[in-house]
Amino acid sequence: MTKNKNEIKKAKDGTYYFRVFLGKNSLTGKRIQKYRSGFKTQKEAKEALSALRVEKSSFLESSIDEEKELKIMFSDFIEDIFLPYYKTRVKLRTYENRAQTIRKHFQYFYHLAVSDIEPLHVQAWQIELSKNLSRSYIRNVQGIFSVAMDRAVVLNLTEKNPSKIVGNVKKQKTKVEFWTKEEFERVISFIYTEDYYQHFLFVSLWLLFMTGMRSGEATALYWKDIDFETGTLNITKTLFYKNQREYYPVEPKTRASIRQIVLDDVTLEFLKKWKQVQKEVITTDFVLSYNGIPTQKHTLARAIERFSKLAGVHRIKLHALRHSHASLLISMGENAILIKDRLGHEDIETTLGTYGHLYPNSNFGVATRLSGIVNYQPSQTNNDMSPSNGFTVKYREKVAMELQ
Incomplete structure (x- = not known):
């Protein structure tokens, strides 16, 4: 009773309110607090507080069933779970460069719970990004989003990765700009x-x-x-x-x-x-x-x-x-x-894939250099007496008759 009395406060308008701590979210580690106000009497506030404690008692006991029903918001997942994990997986420079990008573009889903993100949401997000960003940039952003959703699946926060269902935007070969x-x-x-x-x-x-x-x-x-x-x-x-x-x-x-x-x-x-x-x-x-x-x-x-x-x-x-x-x-x-x-590419495919088209008229140059490079004397007699298939037998017979 003393505890309830201390938690219940009187507002300036004469009504009563309370703010109660109900433990921590086992997924994010954040404190869970509930606020109720507008009670005409202190008794009403006490009864509401007691009812709230009874209602949440199973959660406070970390019931597995109710924990599964607990949905984590995508914003909390990114800030409290994914980014700390991602920081351990990449170089610090990469993390600091991408963290800003993640926060900027992933905000689109922040109003949703992780398990509520559907393929339709991802498709709408792609369309929104496509209004001002290049395909290559969008592919990179969605690639990180897929990594995040894969992690959510591993942690049993959602059953599927909607990004993989939708697929990434089509790759578009960008034109290599340069100065001559x-x-x-x-x-x-x-x-x-x-x-x-x-x-x-x-x-x-x-x-x-x-x-x-x-x-x-x-x-x-x-x-x-x-x-x-x-x-x-x-x-x-x-x-x-x-x-x-x-x-x-x-x-x-x-x-x-x-x-x-x-x-x-x-x-x-x-x-x-x-x-x-x-x-x-x-x-x-x-x-x-x-x-x-x-x-x-x-x-x-x-x-x-x-x-x-x-x-x-x-x-x-x-x-x-x-x-x-x-x-x-x-x-x-x-x-x-x-x-x-000289450029420090990991493999030759990267070099050819990026700059192969810059080799001007290479096919024509190769053809010119190949012309006449192989010399031979044609045979004057048939040196192969192996059996022939049906078509060539008829052809040979026809040629022989024409020669007679």
């Missing part, structure tokens, strides 16, 4: 290297175009990674950049990403000159830095936007400088295996 050698030359001709900041931009864009490095690999480069004696550049890491105070090197994308790139003489000279200029202004271990800290991707992306506009050349994304390097090598006649190794 001539277009790159036009763009960099507008960069004034006597200006310290523009000198930094010139070296950054040049290095990306001439090596095909991923931007994260380039921004993680230390001067010690470049051997000016042998002319080689060692890629062993990529950069995780959160803000100007939080950044650090992490493992590269794949094992194949750890590689050595041989630099051409001109690039080596540009790097040597930049190292001298940089040293006069700042002290840093980072190659691509003008202020002591590694550069941000959007800094270089904005530079591409500005100088491509000045040059009258179509704008490309920062990652497209990697594609531009591959295109340059292809135009020079380099084979796909060399390109694969």
Whole structure:
């Protein structure tokens, strides 16, 4: 009785209310509280509180049957169960990049319980995403959603994965954008290297175009990674950049990403000159830095936007400088295996699948080289007296009669 009395409060309007703690949700670990108000008398409030305790007693005893009936909201599942699990399954950089995407796009289902999400909901979600997003991006988002729903099935929170029932959006091969050698030359001709900041931009864009490095690999480069004696550049890491105070090197994308790139003489000279200029202004271990800290991707992306506009050349994304390097090598006649190794692809299929279409008139070139390459003298007699099938027997008899 004393407990009930303490839990029941009187409101300013003279009515009574209570807030009671009924234990924890065994799935999420969250406290379960119930609030009731508007009781005219304290007695009514006491009776309602007692009834609520009786009604929930089986839950408080963790009844298996009622626990199965307890539905967990998708929002609680994502925040309290899936994201903590997902964080242990992927690299920290991957988790931090994707957690924001998950929260943004999965909100569509937050008003539903996990077990109430149906294929129809997923299809409607796909249509909504398709209004503003590319198919490749939607495929990635839905791929993570399927992983989340698979986990829910494993944990017996739902019986099925509606995402797999609907299927992902159809894959669409995206057009690879790049600059030709001539277009790159036009763009960099507008960069004034006597200006310290523009000198930094010139070296950054040049290095990306001439090596095909991923931007994260380039921004993680230390001067010690470049051997000016042998002319080689060692890629062993990529950069995780959160803000100007939080950044650090992490493992590269794949094992194949750890590689050595041989630099051409001109690039080596540009790097040597930049190292001298940089040293006069700042002290840093980072190659691509003008202020002591590694550069941000959007800094270089904005530079591409500005100088491509000045040059009258179509704008490309920062990652497209990697594609531009591959295109340059292809135009020079380099084979796909060399390109694969230089770009750090895991397998040759990735290289051919991405850049195979850039080989201009390759079939015609092969046909020209094959013409006349095989020489032989035709037989003047029949050296094969093996039995023939019915059709060829009739054909031979016909030919023999015509010759008589």
